[in-house]
Amino acid sequence: MPISRPTDLAGALEVLAEVPTADVLAGGTDAMVEISFDHRRPEHVVALRRIDALREHRVSPAVLELGATITYMQIETELAEHAPGLAMASRTVGSPQIRNAGTIGGNLGTASPAGDTLPWLLAMDAEVELTSAARGTRHLPLAAFITGPKRTAREADELITSVRVPRVEGPQHTAKIGPRNAMVISVACVAVIVDTTNRVVRIGMGSVGPGPLRATDAEAAVSEAIDWEALRCPEAAIGAFGRACAEAARPITDHRSTAEYRRHAVGVLAARSLRRCLNA
Amino acid sequence: MSADTTGTTTRTPGVRDGLDTDAARPDGTPKVTGAFAFSSDLYAQQMLWGRTLRSPHAAARIVSIDTSAAEAMPGVAAVLTAPDVPGKATYGLEHADQPVFASDVVRYQGEAVAVVAAEHPELALRAVRAIEVVYAVTAPLTDPEAAIDAPPIHPDGNVFRHLPLRHGDIHATGEVVVEGTYEMGMQDQAFLGPESGLAIPSEDGGVELYMSTQWLHVDRDQVAACLALPAEQVRMTLAGVGGAFGAREDVSLQVHVSLLALRTNRPVKMLYSREESFHGHVHRHPAKMWFRHHADRDGTLVKVEARLVLDGGAYASSSTAVIANAVCFAGGPYRVPNAEIHGYAVRTNNPPCGAMRGFGVVQACFGHEAQMDRLAEALGMDPVELRLHNALRPGDELLTGQVITGTAPVREVIEAAVAHDLPPLPVDGESVMALPGGAGLTAERRDVRRGTGIAVSIKNLMFSEGFDDYSTAGVKLELDPRGRPIATVHCACAEVGQGFVTLAQQITRTALGVEQVLLRNADTQIGSAGSTSASRQTWMSGGAVQLACEAVQERLFERASVRSGVAVEAGRRRHFRMRDGEVVEVDGTFAMSVAELLAEGPIEEIREHHHPATEPLDEDGQGNAHVSFAFAAHRATVDVDPELGLVKVLQVATGQDIGRALNPRAVVGQIEGWIAQGVGLAVMEEILVQDGLIKNPSFTDYLIPTALDMPSVVQTVIEQPEPGAPFGAKGVGEPPTISSTPAVVAAIRAATGRELPRVPVRPQDIALT
The missing domain is CATH 3.30.365.10 (Aldehyde oxidase/xanthine dehydrogenase, molybdopterin binding domain)
Incomplete structure (x- = not known):
């Protein structure tokens, strides 16, 4: 099996143009598991580690742009100030070894319903940048990029090159449930951003639907209820926010949990996270 | 910690790392640094890789098996199915009810249907995929309660054992009665080193098998029977064990890898993947348990009633012994004058269950302890007080009488x-x-x-119900090339992490006063040590090492008696003792170093250690x-x-x-x-x-x-x-x-x-x- 190890983006895109069936390898924390379970048998691998440009991030007044091979550990440490909710989500991924290897582009590319960074990215209206040799660059909102469980709009010759999120002020909190206290796949998770720039509450929910979900009705109602000057919210509205988020969930029962528990838990997490953002 | 120094051993002060010390494990540093060879690291020149084809169904009839495509693949050395088993077609720890290969029906997901040997693990995988098996899937029997009366899914029936226990007055009643139903899921031993082993054909037509296991001799006997070889032609050596916890008591790949080695006349290695490992060993029995506890108002237990149903899965493994433990200890560590317990271990199309640390008592204890809390609540009593009030004491009777x-x-x-x-x-x-x-x-x-x-x-410690699970150990004492005494211990006890390797050294150091103690590989060149399970190896193999050391000591005293002129025919131990590397006369002046006594040649003794005999349970x-x-x-x-x-x-x-x-x-x-x-x-x-x-x-x-x-x-x-x-x-x-x-x-x-x-x-x- 051939392995391409390009040192720049153009080189990677060239290989993907020639061999659209090639598997893209970033941190390998999903790919290698699938290979060792024999669920995936790559015919050709394009390894991205040597492409320095993909590991960079840019901060402008309006936008935070994250290169696709930025690791969870980098987010947790170097980017905590710019993206606190994303840093909290990254901290919940696997073990330190996994966080040193796994990348945000990989989390996007795998598009697991349990992907730990996806609820925060969705809540922040993130846009995924896809690049191909033939058609150049395009940007897709995350909601359009993820088309189903482990399915994305990425074409075979495209590479996820970055993801960008608007910069907003205000407190954030991310919470994730697993049946043990570390190294666990999400049973339910939420990212809550009290966006004082736009005076809206944003919530992304994970593991309670085929992909990450927003709860737009819940967001709208609670955004109305918040006193944005004092940054306070009546407890009744926080409770209603939790219930509305639970209502918006579309969970299933599988070997990791039940639909009923996931719905309940995501509502509890939503309300608690909002309380924490508001110091309530 | 209270310290009690009375014991049955001979204490020799001054020997480093003897008994009662924190002597370091001889395999500790290699394990921590990664130098220790686990069974998955085994390698031999010209080695083939074996792989198993397993049933994807929990219950099915096998309509046909076509291995021709797999056999035709380049690099594939052998493809074996049921007709290729030269000896006994089944194996099992206590009852040989599990086919080496399923041929007519499969009874659980993961049951072995065929094995292949190929030049590379990937080729072996492709060959396994090329075997065409046509299954007629049937409805699996998965409810253990229903299995008791359901049509049998195996010629031996669905009830591995129904064990009733009646003790005292089964009609007795207490003033306070609490009742509850409890359930335990299927736990896995979750060892880190998956099943692996290497078989090398030997010149006499037999096989050398290097294997991570808990009991070499019981493996050997099952392999020999399936291979139609005399036991001495199956020579087993323990390979580095990456955890066991009961899951390595049963045969996994031992027969398969040996068959492949004999068929191909080449070394064959097998190594399960993690997923295969979950299908390839027995688990802890899931249980459904009903209890009714009777007590007097002062909290004195009057009677325990229970019905325990353990799901043994498709094959017997050690189910009959597991249910015995659950039943015998269903009352817990308490005085219970009256009891009626019914235990069932049943066969279903679920994954086979067998030994796991705690062995049946884990299930029962979850039930009886929940009951004790319920009883405490009903009595308005502190749960600790209730337990202390009923706690067993020496001289008390168990539920078994x-x-x-x-x-x-x-x-x-x-x-x-x-x-x-x-x-x-x-x-x-x-x-x-x-x-x-x-x-x-x-x-x-x-x-x-x-x-x-x-x-x-x-x-309970050690095996029960009349089983003589003895152990054997050999100790050789001689001089090393520099003239210092060195002891070598030989025992088939499987070191699975519990620390027997450390203990064997400690016992020998203390008993013989030598610091240098070598351990030979555990293998079948000596008699059985029994299983590394049932909390038994310190007692059984530790005891065997102690007996062998004492026999060596006796020979040293014999030499001392000759050298000293203290003529003693018997009871030498009253006349001599060990002290600081010397044999000294108890009531005299004679003293001679162990090294000097060994100058006339090495001393080697082998001893068996048996525990007191036990009885079967009656009706x-x-x-x-x-x-x-x-x-x-x-x-x-x-x-x-x-x-x-x-x-x-x-x-x-x-x-x-x-x-x-x-x-x-x-x-x-x-x-x-x-x-x-x-x-x-x-x-x-x-x-x-x-x-x-x-x-x-x-x-x-x-x-x-x-x-x-x-x-x-x-x-x-x-x-x-x-x-x-x-x-x-x-x-x-x-x-x-x-x-x-x-x-x-x-x-x-x-x-x-x-x-x-x-x-x-x-x-x-x-x-x-």
Whole structure:
């Protein structure tokens, strides 16, 4: 099996143009598991580690742009100030070894319903940048990029090159449930951003639907209820926010949990996270 | 810790790393540095790779098997199915009811249908995929209760054993009666080193098998029978074992890899993947248990009634012995004058279940300890007080009518467990990792409630019901090239991490006064050591090493008697003793170094060690079926987030009856390791089986505790030397896992008020009920 190890983006895109069936390898924390379970048998691998440009991030007044091979550990440490909710989500991924290897582009590319960074990215209206040799660059909102469980709009010759999120002020909190206290796949998770720039509450929910979900009705109602000057919210509205988020969930029962528990838990997490953002 | 120095050993002061010290493991440094060779590291020149084709169905008829495409593939050396087995077509630990290869029906998902050997593991995988098996899928029998009366799915029937136990007056009643139904899921041993072994054909037509296992000789006998070879032509050597916990008592790939080696006349290695491993070994029996406890108003137990149904899965394995343990100890470590218990171990199309640490007692203990808490509540009594009130004492009768003739410090272990300080109360600025949910940041302190619970257990040591599970050890004492004494110990005891390698050295150093002690590989060139299970190797193989050392000592004394002119025909031990590397005359002046006595040649002795004989249980489950008993008490403290159902186990405090700590550090390690497994069963560990199919055969979804899930462990060992036990020591491996699980669940009940009749406790069991 051939392995391409390009040192720049153009080189990677060239290989993907020639061999659209090639598997893209970033941190390998999903790919290698699938290979060792024999669920995936790559015919050709394009390894991205040597492409320095993909590991960079840019901060402008309006936008935070994250290169696709930025690791969870980098987010947790170097980017905590710019993206606190994303840093909290990254901290919940696997073990330190996994966080040193796994990348945000990989989390996007795998598009697991349990992907730990996806609820925060969705809540922040993130846009995924896809690049191909033939058609150049395009940007897709995350909601359009993820088309189903482990399915994305990425074409075979495209590479996820970055993801960008608007910069907003205000407190954030991310919470994730697993049946043990570390190294666990999400049973339910939420990212809550009290966006004082736009005076809206944003919530992304994970593991309670085929992909990450927003709860737009819940967001709208609670955004109305918040006193944005004092940054306070009546407890009744926080409770209603939790219930509305639970209502918006579309969970299933599988070997990791039940639909009923996931719905309940995501509502509890939503309300608690909002309380924490508001110091309530 | 109380220290008692009475024992049956000869103590020789001044020998480094002898008994009662924290002698380091001889394999410790290699294991920590990665230099230790596990069975998965085995390699031989010209080695082929074996791989197994397994049934994807829980129940099916095999319509046809076509191996021609696989056989035609380049690089494939052999493809074997049932007709290729030259000897006995079945194997099994106690009852040979499992086919080497399924030929007419498959009875569980993962049952072996064929094996291949190829030049490369990938080729072996492709060859396995090229075998065409046509199955006619049938409805799996998955409900153990229904299996009792269902049409048999095996010629031997569906009930492996129905064991009734009737003790005292079965019609007795108590003034206070509590009743409950409890359930335990299927736990996995979750060892880290998957099944692996290497078979090398030998010139005499036999086979050399290097294998990670718990009992070389029982493997050898099963392999020899299936290969139609005399036992001596199957030579087994223990390969590095990466954990066992019961899962390596049964044959996995031993027969398959040997068949492939003999067929191809080349070395063959097999190594299961993690997923295959979940299908390739037995698990802990899931259980459904009903209990009714009767007591007087003062809390005195009057009667225990129980019906225990254990799901043994498709094949017998050790089910008949597991259910015996569950039944015999269904009353717990308490005086119970009257009892009626019915235990069933049944066959289903679920994954086969067999030995796992605690062996049937784990299931029963979860039930009887929940009952004791219920009873305490009904009586308005403190749960600890109720247990102390009924605690077994030496001389008391068990449910089987057997009188405890050894030590039974039940009161002492309970008092020791509850005497420990509770974990500190939460402080401001605590780490998020201290809270349930940990790194997930799900809870704040205000969301959390604390609870404490207690549980107590009894466990039999060694095999029961008349089985003579003896051990054999050889000790050779000679001079090394520099003229210093060196002892070599040979024993087939499987070192699976428990520390026998350390203990064998300690015993020999102390008994013979030599510092240099070598261990030969465990193999079948010496007699059986029995299984590394049932908390038995310190007692059985430790005792065998002790006997062999004493026999060597006797020969030294014999030489001393000749050299000293102290003419003694018998009872030399009264006239000589060991002291600081010398043999000295007890009431005289003669002294000579061991080295000098060895100048005339080495001394080698082999001895067998048998425990006192036990009896089978009669038709009422009565009889002196067990050798000895060990007791433990656990007090668990947990923080629970009731709204989300998440648990953080903070502390497990324990008192454990160990007889004597021969290596105190090893005791600490055993107790902590087992508590980890007990905590895992309480809150996360379960093989999920649906329609006979395993849903989580990976460490991604079969969760075991991480360091962050592990509570702090505070322990007190009770050292009351057990009469008849070598050095007075009891096995320490199993008790910690038995009552730690019910203690954790009791603590969660205390924090939440939920009933929680089932383990593992899942978040939804707390949050949604």
